[in-house]
Amino acid sequence: MAVLSGIEVEQRPAHPRKNRVRWTASDEASGLALISPTLLYAVALLFLPILIVVAYSFWTQDYLTIDRTFTLQNYQTALGEPIYQDLLVRSLVISLVVSVVTVTVSYPIAWFISFHGGAHKNLWLFLITVPCWTSYLLRVMSWKVILGYGGVMNTGLLSIGIIDKPLTSLLYNSNAVVITLVHSWAAFAILPIFVSLEKVDRSLIEAAHDLGDNKLMSFLRVTLPLSLPGVISAFLIVMIPTVGDYVTPKLVGGKDGVMIATAIQAQFGKGANWPLGAALSVTTMVIVSAAAGIAVLALKLLVRMAK
Amino acid sequence: MPETPMITIEAVNKFYGIYKALDDVSLDIAAGEFFSLLGPSGCGKTTLLRSIAGFDTPSTGDIRIDGQSVIGTPPNRRPTNMVFQSYAIFPHLDVEENVAYGLKRLKLDASEERRRVGAALDQVRLGHLGKRRAHELSGGQRQRVALARALVMRPKVLLLDEPLSALDKKLREEMQVELRSLQKAVGITFILVTHDQYEALALSDRIAVMFGGRIAQVATPKEIYQRPTTRQVADFLGGMNFMKARITGETATRLSVETPRFGGVTLDKPLGFSARNGTATIGIRPERLRVLWDDARSDFEVAGRVVDRHYFGEITHLIVDIPGMEQPLSVSETNNFGADDIPVGDAVRLAYDPDALVALSD
Numbered sequence: 001m002a003v004l005s006g007i008e009v010e011q012r013p014a015h016p017r018k019n020r021v022r023w024t025a026s027d028e029a030s031g032l033a034l035i036s037p038t039l040l041y042a043v044a045l046l047f048l049p050i051l052i053v054v055a056y057s058f059w060t061q062d063y064l065t066i067d068r069t070f071t072l073q074n075y076q077t078a079l080g081e082p083i084y085q086d087l088l089v090r091s092l093v094i095s096l097v098v099s100v101v102t103v104t105v106s107y108p109i110a111w112f113i114s115f116h117g118g119a120h121k122n123l124w125l126f127l128i129t130v131p132c133w134t135s136y137l138l139r140v141m142s143w144k145v146i147l148g149y150g151g152v153m154n155t156g157l158l159s160i161g162i163i164d165k166p167l168t169s170l171l172y173n174s175n176a177v178v179i180t181l182v183h184s185w186a187a188f189a190i191l192p193i194f195v196s197l198e199k200v201d202r203s204l205i206e207a208a209h210d211l212g213d214n215k216l217m218s219f220l221r222v223t224l225p226l227s228l229p230g231v232i233s234a235f236l237i238v239m240i241p242t243v244g245d246y247v248t249p250k251l252v253g254g255k256d257g258v259m260i261a262t263a264i265q266a267q268f269g270k271g272a273n274w275p276l277g278a279a280l281s282v283t284t285m286v287i288v289s290a291a292a293g294i295a296v297l298a299l300k301l302l303v304r305m306a307k
Numbered sequence: 308m309p310e311t312p313m314i315t316i317e318a319v320n321k322f323y324g325i326y327k328a329l330d331d332v333s334l335d336i337a338a339g340e341f342f343s344l345l346g347p348s349g350c351g352k353t354t355l356l357r358s359i360a361g362f363d364t365p366s367t368g369d370i371r372i373d374g375q376s377v378i379g380t381p382p383n384r385r386p387t388n389m390v391f392q393s394y395a396i397f398p399h400l401d402v403e404e405n406v407a408y409g410l411k412r413l414k415l416d417a418s419e420e421r422r423r424v425g426a427a428l429d430q431v432r433l434g435h436l437g438k439r440r441a442h443e444l445s446g447g448q449r450q451r452v453a454l455a456r457a458l459v460m461r462p463k464v465l466l467l468d469e470p471l472s473a474l475d476k477k478l479r480e481e482m483q484v485e486l487r488s489l490q491k492a493v494g495i496t497f498i499l500v501t502h503d504q505y506e507a508l509a510l511s512d513r514i515a516v517m518f519g520g521r522i523a524q525v526a527t528p529k530e531i532y533q534r535p536t537t538r539q540v541a542d543f544l545g546g547m548n549f550m551k552a553r554i555t556g557e558t559a560t561r562l563s564v565e566t567p568r569f570g571g572v573t574l575d576k577p578l579g580f581s582a583r584n585g586t587a588t589i590g591i592r593p594e595r596l597r598v599l600w601d602d603a604r605s606d607f608e609v610a611g612r613v614v615d616r617h618y619f620g621e622i623t624h625l626i627v628d629i630p631g632m633e634q635p636l637s638v639s640e641t642n643n644f645g646a647d648d649i650p651v652g653d654a655v656r657l658a659y660d661p662d663a664l665v666a667l668s669d
C-alpha cells in the first residue's frame with residue numbers, strides 16, 4: 001500500500017491540468033498524501049475484512065462452495081439458537097464485569113500515582129507496565145499456576161488453614177476468566193485514567209475545599225466528573241476487546257467460561273460454516289457497540305447525579 | 308486596636324525544608340478592613356494567604372480568626388473564602404452552578420438558593436451570563452464569577468490572591484474601583500495579595516509590605532508612601548532619592564542629621580533604626596522636588612545640572628546632578644510648566660520641603 005501511495009505522490013507533477021494542480025497544492029491534498037499510506041493500510045486491513053465478513057454473513061455454506069444468494073438465515077440461527085444466545089449473553093456479562101472491575105481497581109491506582117506519586121510518578125507508571133513485558137500467553141498461563149489445584153493460591157490458603165482441601169472452584173470457570181482478564185487489562189485502564197487525572201487543575205480541588213467540601217465530596221463533585229473522559233476510554237479499551245477474547249477463556253475458562261469467540265472460531269474452523277461464523281461476528285460487533293454506548297451514557301448520568 | 312481583631316497572626320514561621328518562607332510574621336487585621344499584602348515575587352505573600360485559608364499549615368505560630376485558633380482546622384471549616392489567582396472556575400459547571408457550588412452543602416430550599424445566586428451575580432454585574440460555561444467567559448468575567456462564588460458564602464474574611472494580575476491594564480483599573488466599592492458594600496474583611504504597589508495604595512485601608520518572608524512595615528497607604536521606615540520599602544513603593552547623612556544628634560524618637568546639600572534637619576527616627584559609622588540614609592521622593600522657574604525663590608533649594616530626561620506624558624523625570632552629592636537626584640515634574648522642554652545640560656534650581664525628607668533604616 002505504501003508503495004502504491006508513493007507512486008501516486010510522485011505522479012502528481014506529471015498531470016498539469018489546471019484545477020488538478022490547484023487542488024494538489026492545497027492543504028487538504030498534502031494532508032491526504034501524508035496520511036495515505038496509513039489510510040490505505042487501515043482501509044485494506046480493517047474496513048475490507050469487515051465488509052467481507054458482513055457479505056459472508058448474508059450467504060450460505062453449501063458443502064465446499066458458497067451460495068451467494070441473499071439470506072437472513074444465519075442471523076436467525078445466531079440470534080435464535082439458545083446456545084448462541086447463552087454465549088453472547090455470557091460474553092457480554094463477562095466483559096462488562098471485567099470492565100467494571102478493571103476500572104474500579106485501576107482508578108485508585110491511577111489516582112494514587114497522580115495525586116501522591118510525588119517525584120516518582122514516572123517510576124510508578126513504568127512499574128505498572130512491567131507485567132506487559134512478558135507475552136500475553138505467558139501471563140494467562142501464570143494464572144493457571146496461581147489458581148490451579150496445586151497452585152499458589154490453594155497451597156497458600158491450605159498452609160494458613162483457611163481451607164482444608166484444595167478448592168476446585170478457582171480455575172476453569174468464568175471467575176478465572178474475569179480475574180485473568182482484569183489483570184491483563186489493568187495497565188491499559190490505568191494509563192488513560194492517569195492522564196485525565198493529571199489534567200485536573202489542582203486549584204479546582206482546592207476551590208472545592210474552600211467552598212466547604214470535604215475530601216470525599218470534592219472528589220465526587222470535581223475530580224471524578226473531570227476525569228470521566230479517562231474512565232470512559234478505559235472502560236471502552238477494556239470492554240471492546242474482552243467480549244471477543246479467545247485465548248483467556250480457552251486456557252482458564254474451562255467449559256463454564258466459554259465465550260462467543262470460541263463459537264465463532266469453531267464455525268470458521270471445524271464447523272466449516274463461514275457464513276454462520278460471520279453472522280455471529282457481526283451480531284457480536286453490533287451488540288458490543290450498543291452495550292458500550294449504553295455503558296458510556298450510564299456513566300455520564302451517574303456523574304451528573306453526583307454533582 | 309480596641310475590639311478583638313478579625314484575624315490575628317502570631318509569630319508564624321513556615322519552613323519548606325530548610326527554606327524559611329515565612330519568618331516570624333505577626334499581624335492584626337480588623338473586621339471590615341481592606342488589607343493588602345504587598346511585596347516582590349517569592350516574598351511569601353501567597354504562603355501567608357494560604358495559611359489563613361488553611362491550604363498551608365504554619366510550622367510554628369498561631370492564626371486566629373474571629374478569636375478562634377484555626378490551626379488544624381481544614382479549609383472547608385474555616386470562615387474564609389478565597390478568590391484564586393487562576394480563578395479556578397469549575398469547567399464542568401455553568402456560571403450559576405459555579406456560584407451555587409458552596410451553597411449546595413447548606414441545603415437551602417431551591418428558591419432561596421436561586422435568590423442568593425442571583426443576588427451574588429447581580430452584585431458582580433453578571434446576572435445575564437448565568438448559563439455560560441467557564442470557557443465561554445472572558446478573563447474579567449471569570450474573575451467576577453470567582454468573586455461571586457466566594458461572596459455568596461458570606462465569609463467573615465475574603466482572601467484574594469493577585470485577582471487582577473491576569474487582566475489588561477484598563478480592565479484592571481476598572482475592577483479595582485469595583486472591588487473597592489464591593490468591599491464597602493458587603494463590609495467583609497478583604498485580604499488582597501498583590502505585587503502591584505499602585506493597586507495596594509489605591510484599594511487598601513492598610514498595607515503590609517513583605518520582603519523575604521518578613522513583614523517590613525504595616526501602615527495606611529498614605530503613611531507607608533510618605534513615611535516608609537526602611538530603604539527597601541521606600542524603594543519598592545515608587546522611586547526615592549537616597550543620600551547618606553552624618554548623624555549630629557539622636558534621641559529615642561528623633562534623629563538630627565547633617566545632609567550633603569539639604570542642610571541640617573531633625574527627623575522622626577524609624578523603627579529598628581541603627582546607625583552605621585555615624586551615618587543614616589535619608590530619602591526624598593522625586594515628586595517632592597520642584598523646579599524653580601526664572602527667578603522664583605524658595606527658602607529650601609538645591610542647584611544642579613540636568614544630565615538626563617525621561618518623558619512620561621503628563622510628567623517628565625529629570626535627572627539632576629548636584630555637586631557634592633554621590634548620586635544625581637531624580638525629579639518628577641508635571642509638564643504643565645514645560646519641564647519636558649528643559650534641555651539636557653541646563654542648570655536648574657530645585658525647591659523642596661524639609662518635611663519631605665525621611666530617615667530610613669537600611
Ligand SMILES: Nc1ncnc2c1ncn2[C@@H]1O[C@H](COP(=O)(O)OP(=O)(O)OP(=O)(O)O)[C@@H](O)[C@H]1O
Pocket residue numbers: 323326328346347348349350351352353354355502
Ligand atoms: N511547596 C513549596 N515547596 C518549597 N518551596 C516553596 C513551596 N511553596 C512556596 N515555596 C517558596 O516559598 C517562597 C514564597 O512563596 P510564595 O508563593 O508565598 O511567594 P509569593 O510572594 O506569593 O510570590 P509571587 O508574587 O511570585 O506569587 C518562594 O521562594 C517559593 O519558592
Ligand SMILES: [Mg+2]
Pocket residue numbers: 352353354
Ligand atoms: Mg503568589
